[in-house]
Amino acid sequence: MQRSVFKMMGIAAALLALCACVKTRTAPATSDAGPPATTAPAGQAPRVLRAAAGTRPLPRLKNGDDVTAFVDAAGAVPVARREELRQVIGNARDDDKIAQRLIAQFEDARKHDFSRALVVLALLGEQRNPTGTAYLIKFVWQPLPKGGPVREELGLSAAAEAQERLQVKAANAIPYARTPKALQATLEIAGRHPLKAVRLEAASSYLWNQGNSEEARRKLSAVLRRDELPVLDRPVRDAGMSARDFNRELAIYLKRHPELQPPNPEKSRQQKPRQAVDPTASPPPPDASLSSGQRNIP
C-alpha cells in the first residue's frame, strides 16, 4: 500500500513537472496579453543621441593599449564620419603593435560576436599594416569548421557560415594594402579558394584596387572560373554615381552577358483569393529621419 502511494506520488510529481513546462510554453502570464513593457526609465530622444554621436571626439589610437577602446568605439561611429575614422586607422599603418592587438581582438571577437569581428577585419584592412595583411592572408585559407546542424537554405553549419563570411571580408581587405604580395595573394584567392563568395569578393576587390585597369582584367581572366568571369563586368554603384550612369553600365553588362537573363516567372497552379487591403495604419512616431517616400522617375 505504502509502495503504491509513493509510486503514485512519483508519477504525480512527474506529471506536475510536465504540466508546468507545457503551461509556461503555451499559456503566457496575464501581462503578456497587453503591449510590451519595461521598467527602464525613458531615455533621451533619438535626435539628441544621434547629434551627440555626430560630434563626439573620435577614439584615439596612439599605441597598442588604445586598441580595445578604439574597436569598442569604431563600430558606433556614424557613417557620416567614415573618412575621419579611415584617417585615424590609416595613420597607424606602420605600427605593428596596433596590428597585433587588432589581430588579438579579432581572434577573441570571432568566438562570441560576429559583427565585432567584422569591424576588426575592416580596421585591419584599412590599416594596411604588413603584419595585419599577412594575418589576413593566412586566415582566409583556414578550412571551415565541421559538424553542427546544417542550415537548410545554405547547406552550412552556423560556425562554418560565420567563418565563410569573415573570409569574404578578409578577401575584401587584403588587396587594399596594394602591395605586390597582397595583390598576388588576392589573385590566388580569386582563382583557387574553395568558396565561391570568397573568390568573387577577392576578384571584385582586386579589380577596384587596381583601378579597373585592363591589366587587372587580363590577370583575373587568367585565373577565374569560366562561370565567374561576368564579375569583371559587373557594375559597381560608387558613391556619387548618378542613376543614369549606373543604368548605362548595367545595360552594357546585361548585353555583354545574355546568359544572365532570367526566364519569366511562373504562376502556381493553386491561386487563392486575395485578401482586402487593410486600412491605413497609424504612422510611426515622428522623427527627422522618417522618409516622405517620394521618388522622381526620370
Add this chain to the structure above:
Amino acid sequence: MKHIAAMLLGLLAVVLLAPRLAHAVCDQTDASQADKDLWATHDCWQDFYLWQYRAYDMHGSDWANRGWNDACNRNLEYPKHWNAAYLVTYGLADNNDQSFHGTIDYRAIGEARASNFHDHLKHVASDDPTIFGSYSPGNHQIATACALYDPTEANANPASRGGDFMHEGWHAYFAKYGWNNGDVGGHRPTQGNCTAKGCDYFYFHGIGTYAFGAMWESDGTAARFHSPNQAQVEYLCDVADQPQSWIPNSVRLAAENDANTRAAERFINGPGYRCGDPRPW
C-alpha cells in the same frame, strides 16, 4: 525505497526542468556589437516599440520569455526584433539617384498590414536551429529564428534581421499573387551559378525603374520582377550604401557583408549586385 527515489526525481524535475524549458533556446546573454551600436542611437525609444508591436502584429503570447515584458533589455529577442524594425523605419536615406527602393517599400514588406505587397501577416519567434526565418502561408506568419538573434551568428545584427523581414515578406508577396518560386523551401534547387541549397533568379533592374512604393509591381515577365533573395540583397545594399548619416558603421559593414555573400552564392544567374565600392571601411 525505489519509489521514494522516483518521487524525489519527479520533484527534482519540477524544480529544474520547468523553468529551463520556459525559456527560449536563443542566446539571451548578450547582443552583437551592431545591435548595441544601433541601440545607442535610440536608447530604447519607448514610443517606437509601442507603435512597432502593432505595426508588425506581435503578441506577448508569441514573445513570452523573449523580452515582451522587458522591452528595453537589448539582449532579448523582442527588443532585437524592434531594433531591426527601427532600422527599416528610419535608417534609409531614400536617395533618388542611388537607392534601389524606398523606405515605403521596405516597411510595407516587413510590416503586418495587408497591402499591395502581401496579405496581413504577423511576426513570431522560432527556436528552429536549421533556419534563419520562415513564412507560413497557412497562417500568414513570419518566424524569425535564433540565427538572427544569437551574437555569434553571422546574421544576428539589425541589418540582416531586417533583411530577413524582406526575404520572408517577399515569400508572402509570392503567396498573395500566386507566384511559384520552387519547392526547396520556396526556392529552386542548386543549379547554375548558385551554390546554396535554395536558389533564386536575380531580376536585374536599374535605379529608378521603380518609383518608391512600387516595388510590388510586376508585368509578369522577368523585366519587372523580384525574388526573395533579391529583395533581401537590395535592402541590405540600400542599408550599406544609402543609410541615414547617423547609422553606425558596424551596421553598415554587417549589411554589406551579408549582401555580398548572398549575391555571390544564392542566384542561378548570379552574381547579383555587389554593394558599393570594395574599400574595407
